[in-house]
Amino acid sequence: MKSLIFALTLLAGLPAYAFKAGDPVDAVSLAKLDIDGGKVVVLDFFAEWCGSCRKEIPLISTLNTRTDPSKVEVVGVDVNESATAADAFQNELRAKNALNFRVVNDPKQELVAKFRPLGFPALYVIKDGKVASMHIGAVADIDKVIERELKALGAL
Amino acid sequence: MKPGVAVLLVLGLSACQSVMPWQKAALAQDTMKPAGPVAALSKLDLHVYTSKEAVKGGTGIGGGGCGCN
Amino acid sequence: MHKPTLMLALAGGMALSAGAVNAEDKLSVQTMRYREDDQRMDIDYITFGLEKDFGTxxxxxxxxGYDAISGATPVWKPHPTQVGEFVESRQxxxxxxxxxxxxxxxxxDKARNEYTVGGAYSDELDFKSAEISAAVIFWHDELHNRSxxxxIGVQDNTAIATPFTNNARDADSRAYNVQLGVTExxxxxxxxxxTLFGGRESGYLSNHYLKIVRLQDDGSKLLVGDSRPDxxxxxxxxxxxxRAWQPTFTSNLWYRYYHDSWGINAHxxxxxxxxxxxxxLRVNPVYRWQWQDRANFYRAYNGQPNMFATTGYGSNDARLGRFTVQTAQLNLEFRPLKQHSINVGYSHYWQSNGFAADWITAGYIWKF
Structure with missing residues (x-):
């Protein structure tokens, strides 16, 4: 029985989300993201090599044009281990008007490791320093999904 | 249950080594695809092999294939 | 490439590996010039491909694809002077x-499992083929580290009768193929x-051009069509x-074991x-080696004996013989601009039975 408990502990030690809906985000991460506590934040983790991320970024950018900047802020986190490659990728997207929100580079992958999303792309909606919702993995029409959530949170 | 058995059982349930989603930059490279970055080249080769050899199979199921005989 | 007996290039268009949404859509054109060393057969091939994602x-x-095939195949023909004798010739x-x-x-789906349906059709003067297939990929774990x-694919083939074929009427065959795999x-x-794979073919599986010589009990020789199990x-x-050893260096190693009910084994x-x-610039050398055993009813044209008894299966089709075969290939991929790539390649192919061929490829891919 003891060994079974040990085994289950091991199992419990396997990857798990750091944050789920309702959990507060740690202060260090909030500071790194430079998040304004008064706004609802849409946090989008992405990387150049993630195909679905490339599909979602333009949609999130479209959503960004429909929100009130005093109530909602969209923040991207580029987890590329090369900050140079990350910048090049973002510049390419900005040139195509496919990216219009602020991006924090996370080349050491500290931020993403804190959030521990179990899939990519990873999108979090954060309100009052707490995770209001999250979307892990590719989501069709992500802009509309987030728009509905922002409305429900009274931010749109 | 012997501890070793239990541990093996649990390890067997998990993947070999848990690679987190944000650690997959190398795995996402086009050279990591089974057919390589230019998949059509493998198809052209198969076109020759299937018509000059008696062996076939194990290279995927049709559908997107060249449809050649 | 016009070989009814060797149907099915299950060309892996539906790659059964951990799939992902592509970063870009792709339009590609690839061309190939294939030449057999003794000018037996020439093939010029062009193929157009489109890969398009709709959302995520x-x-x-x-x-x-379109091929133009010309050349000749080895056949038995009546001896020019000796009645009742046959010699190897070309058609x-x-x-x-x-x-x-x-x-x-x-x-x-939401868990990113994939469901694919496919269809394929090809036709030429003396052969046509239609195939439908379905495939699924399921993720074992949330982290997508195992799938x-x-x-399964079903293919219907018809060897169409022409004035030059052994059959006066069209002959059909059907092939089922299954594959099960795990990617870690x-x-x-x-x-x-x-992966484990299996196939089952039934119907007319002989080559409708090739002939064999049957030695009659009275010593006479009879020229008849190539005859294989149905x-x-x-x-x-x-x-x-x-494995990606470096961000700029990747190796891809593949092994296959094959066995069939005609007695053919291969590695x-x-x-x-x-x-x-x-x-x-990307440099891509490829080396392939294969050994295959012969079908149990095969006899080489130049072997002894090379004829068959009055009954039973028989074929002189070299492709059913025992040989090792190697391919050495070098491909270069040029990517002067991010969205455009040009590839060129040269391949040399040689079998231990003397057969050899070369092909060159050139292609262009536009990512948009």
Missing amino acids: DYSLKLDY TLAKEIRRAASGALTLR YNAG VLDATSTLEA RRNSAGFTLRWI TVESKLYWDATAW
Whole structure:
């Protein structure tokens, strides 16, 4: 029985989300993201090599044009281990008007490791320093999904 | 249950080594695809092999294939 | 490539490996010039491909190919002077055109499992083929470090009768193929894929051009059509290990074991290396080696004996013989601009029975 408990502990030690809906985000991460506590934040983790991320970024950018900047802020986190490659990728997207929100580079992958999303792309909606919702993995029409959530949170 | 058995059982349930989603930059490279970055080249080769050899199979199921005989 | 007896290039268009949404849509054109060393057969091939994603959940793949085939195949012909004797000769083929089209649609669910349906069709003067297939990929774990795949394909083939074929009427055959596999992410730079595959063909599986000579009890010789069993069951397994040693250097090693009810066993090994020499040049050497045993009813043209008894199966088709075969290939991929790539390649192919061929490829891919 003891060994079974040990085994289950091991199992419990396997990857798990750091944050789920309702959990507060740690202060260090909030500071790194430079998040304004008064706004609802849409946090989008992405990387150049993630195909679905490339599909979602333009949609999130479209959503960004429909929100009130005093109530909602969209923040991207580029987890590329090369900050140079990350910048090049973002510049390419900005040139195509496919990216219009602020991006924090996370080349050491500290931020993403804190959030521990179990899939990519990873999108979090954060309100009052707490995770209001999250979307892990590719989501069709992500802009509309987030728009509905922002409305429900009274931010749109 | 012997501890070793239990541990093996649990390890067997998990993947070999848990690679987190944000650690997959190398795995996402086009050279990591089974057919390589230019998949059509493998198809052209198969076109020759299937018509000059008696062996076939194990290279995927049709559908997107060249449809050649 | 006009070989009815060797149907099915299950060309892996529906790659049964951990799929992902592509970063870009692709339009590609690839061309190939294939020449056999003794000018037996020449093939010029062109294929157009489109890969298009619709949102994050649907992917469409379409291919259209066109070949022009000319040359000759070895056949038995009556001896020019000796009545009742036969000699090895060649049958010249008229220039033939073969067209092939295929398509596959993939749907992904919320857990990113994939469901693909596909169809393929090809026709030429003396052969046509239609295929439908379905495949699924299921993720074992939330982290997507292991996936299981399964696929099935059904192909209907018709060997169309012409004035030059052994049959005066069209002859049909059907082939079922299944594949089951697992792909495991070993670590952040390598994957291992293992598959089991099986096939079952039934119907007319002989070559409708080739002939054999049967030695009659009275010593006379009779020229008849190549004759093979009307059923062929095959099975085997594959292993593929891909590893990115450096961001600019990847190796892809593949092994296949094959066995079928005609007595053919085979081992195939293929090694592909990818080296990004510069930001715009990728060098890709490929080496493939295969050994195959002969079908139990095969006899070589130049072997002894090379004729057959009055009854039983028989074929002189060299492709059913015992040989080792090697391919050495070098491909270069130029990417002067991010969205455009040009590839060129040269391949040399040689079998231990003396047969050899070369082909060059050139292609262009536009990512949009």
